[in-house]
Amino acid sequence: MTTSHTFNVRFWLKKTSIKKDGTIPIYARIWIDSIPIDVSAKESILEEHWCAIACRAKIRTKNAKYINEILDNINSGIKKAYKQLKDEGRSITALAIKQRYLGKDKAILTFRDVIQYHRKEESGKLAPGTIKNYGATEKYIVRFIKKEFKSDDIQLALIDYSFIVKFENYLRTCPPLCKSQPLNNNGIMKHLERLQKFTTLAFKHGWIKANPFALYELKYEEFDCPFLEQFELDAMATLSITNESMCLVRDVFVFSCYTGLCYIEVKNLNNKDIMNGIDGEQWIMVRRQKSNTPVKLPLLDEAKAILEKYASYPSIENNYSLLRVFSDQKVNQYLKKIAKLCNIEKNLTFHVARHTFATTVALLNDVPIETVSKLLGHTKLSTTQKYARVIEKKISKDMLQLRAKLKANSKKGLEYTDTAYSHLKII
16 A cells, blocks of 8 residues: 655755855755655855745856756755655655665665675674675675676566576586585575575565565475494594694584584583583583573583593683684594594584484483483474484384383283183183
């Protein structure tokens, strides 16, 4: 439903602000529904040179042409601002028109406008790693626009369902930004997910009329992250390492294997995060970096031993962090070297520790998946199921217990039958 407004622009002289040379400042007054607001024309004129009826400089006076051209441009600019707000379906007030005219409320009309808005207004809410990922997505989109539209930018109105499909096809065939990191399906879906966040932002603000992703479905492929089995975890924990930095990385990784904390959570772990739990034992109590969900988990002996090993590390200089943690790139480089020393033929990254905790440390030791979900700080059980896979060993263990129970029940059944029918004679 379109709302109609009474809209008018008139120029007037502000006689309460006469300058030393006798000239009077000229102002534009914007009227919307009988509510006015003024904008300075940044020009002044003698009162005798001003036509109050035409609201312009008298034609035959000095600088009349120059001043009237400025006023005409201001009038056009204000009317353009009004039309933009109307086309965008925005709330129209005299102040809103003034802000748009002055450029304090810039019209978001192109994809680059959305990028700039996102960087200015949304980036502060994101982690540095997430911001970096958005940067990669922006580069891919700009490259696609240049290839598809032969331009550096496009109007938001051109981003529709067809745009998304073509962009997906482009990602599947284009050279990757980093040659060593080719785009797989899930990587492509992540870029499309970020594009979706851009378009959702535009849709919510009313910069586009329809959501281009309304009929599009992101299709992720199931991915099994590797995890360490108990003998591999034991081999790593007991490995003799002379390199101090490599030893530290190993210890931090093992600590994560016995707590389920992710890289950034271990890095931010502080002495105030260790508290006495409901059982009187030490617990880790933090909030998940990703979802801000509270996590409360008992400190296992294996993890406690590592904290005791580095008990002298926390200080005022490092904000009382419990463990020294290198950059994720450096950590993952060391982990690959450690894996080789342990004869572990798996692509070891720090995230493997979280999967190891969920699967090997918790699930295979009969911790219910609902409890594992709480320990990992998940809000949905389905998320936990991706971490704590019911692997063959667990199935075998459960089925072994089932066989034993069925065998015991069968034996009891036979004994009962023998007792029940012992008084009968066979004829």
